[in-house]
Amino acid sequence: MSLPLEGRSAIVTGAGRGLGRAEALELARLGAAVVVNDFGQPGRDGSGDASAAPAEEVAAEIRTAGGRAVAHMGDVADHQQARELVELAIAEFGQLDILVNNAGILRDRMVFSMSEDEWDSVIRVHLKGHFNTTHFAAAHWRARSKAADAPVYGRIVNTSSEAFLAGSAGQPNYAAAKGGIVGLTTSTALALAKYGVTANVICPRARTRMTADVFAGIQEPAAREPEGHESSEGGESSASDGSSAGDGSEGLASEGRRIDPLAPEHVAPLVGYLASPAAAHVNGQLLVVHGGMVAVVERPRVAAKFDTKQDAFTYDELDALLSPYYADRPAGETFAAAEVLGLKHE
Numbered sequence: 001m002s003l004p005l006e007g008r009s010a011i012v013t014g015a016g017r018g019l020g021r022a023e024a025l026e027l028a029r030l031g032a033a034v035v036v037n038d039f040g041q042p043g044r045d046g047s048g049d050a051s052a053a054p055a056e057e058v059a060a061e062i063r064t065a066g067g068r069a070v071a072h073m074g075d076v077a078d079h080q081q082a083r084e085l086v087e088l089a090i091a092e093f094g095q096l097d098i099l100v101n102n103a104g105i106l107r108d109r110m111v112f113s114m115s116e117d118e119w120d121s122v123i124r125v126h127l128k129g130h131f132n133t134t135h136f137a138a139a140h141w142r143a144r145s146k147a148a149d150a151p152v153y154g155r156i157v158n159t160s161s162e163a164f165l166a167g168s169a170g171q172p173n174y175a176a177a178k179g180g181i182v183g184l185t186t187s188t189a190l191a192l193a194k195y196g197v198t199a200n201v202i203c204p205r206a207r208t209r210m211t212a213d214v215f216a217g218i219q220e221p222a223a224r225e226p227e228g229h230e231s232s233e234g235g236e237s238s239a240s241d242g243s244s245a246g247d248g249s250e251g252l253a254s255e256g257r258r259i260d261p262l263a264p265e266h267v268a269p270l271v272g273y274l275a276s277p278a279a280a281h282v283n284g285q286l287l288v289v290h291g292g293m294v295a296v297v298e299r300p301r302v303a304a305k306f307d308t309k310q311d312a313f314t315y316d317e318l319d320a321l322l323s324p325y326y327a328d329r330p331a332g333e334t335f336a337a338a339e340v341l342g343l344k345h346e
């Protein structure tokens with residue numbers, strides 16, 4: 001039986017490490033030829049010299065496993081380098097079919113302390129980085145679709161975060177960029193549907209260098225014990241950001257070890273699915289994914305509606321309607337969906 005992504009070509013940005021690496025390996029395992037992009041800087045805040053090594057190592061890992069891959073060392077937030085990335089995929093593999101936008105950095109600070117550079121750099125890498133690659137991939141798909149006078153095959157998987165969904169007080173730049181990526185995704189999904197292209201967005205959670213300190217309190221699982229011996233560890237642990245991570249790894253292990261419930265390998269199969277022909281009717285959707293669990297998050301719904309009794313609202317009329325409404329709402333409740341942090345594998 002042929003693999004679901006056989007004959008497809010893919011770009012995964014920021015694939016030299018962490019989630020992007022796991023996603024590139026999974027797309028290759030499912031049959032895709034992969035361009036492994038990474039800028040390779042040593043700092044998770046985007047500091048230090050760019051390096052080709054992370055992307056080259058992952059591309060080599062894919063080739064060693066029998067797959068097809070090339071490395072691209074480049075900054076996705078640079079418009080020209082993003083163009084070269086898409087052109088490389090087309091030159092190497094004939095066309096582009098799948099774009100996974102994943103590259104990202106962190107520069108956390110409370111809003112009252114954040115510098116202009118901390119704001120700009122995170123918005124630039126995440127939001128502009130997603131736009132740049134999407135722009136060139138979309139132009140490629142639109143041109144091919146117009147030439148063929150028929151839809152083509154295109155898949156975009158973007159990367160947002162629970163920091164946007166649930167709010168994150170210490171990450172105003174990151175939460176805003178991740179919210180922008182959701183807006184970019186739904187806009188792109190609507191614009192490209194007629195060309196045969198889908199765009200979806202995931203909110204992953206995984207132990208990577210980006211979250212090493214957040215999840216430091218959650219132990220990786222020990223080696224699997226022999227049959228009949230119950231391991232004492234497992235159960236629920238709490239991350240320092242208030243999120244919880246249940247041990248959803250039972251039965252997902254290979255080579256005698258249980259998979260870390262926070263392993264990036266829990267996220268990658270969903271990216272493979274969204275990139276596949278099976279997901280042709282999944283478009284403009286947002287899914288939370290981690291630790292053996294996938295949650296479909298629905299669009300916001302209108303909770304209440306008020307109509308003026310005059311030609312237009314006045315301050316007094318709004319005060320009379322909205323103040324009692326908000327007085328009855330639970331204290332601390334905002335537009336953010338804090339409950340997503342409690343999602344876990346059961």
Ligand SMILES: NC(=O)c1ccc[n+]([C@@H]2O[C@H](COP(=O)([O-])OP(=O)(O)OC[C@H]3O[C@@H](n4cnc5c(N)ncnc54)[C@H](O)[C@@H]3O)[C@@H](O)[C@H]2O)c1
Nearest residue numbers: 014017018019039040075076102103104161205206208210
């Ligand atoms: N780890 C989590 O729990 C988590 C949660 C929510 C969202 N995310 C998102 O998942 C994505 C991957 O994060 P991760 O946890 O694997 O982090 P990571 O730091 O392990 O990997 C990010 C990779 O992106 C690369 N990169 C950074 N800037 C780049 C640029 N301008 N151009 C190309 N490559 C660049 C880095 O070199 C690095 O290899 C990010 O978008 C992140 O915001 C992660």
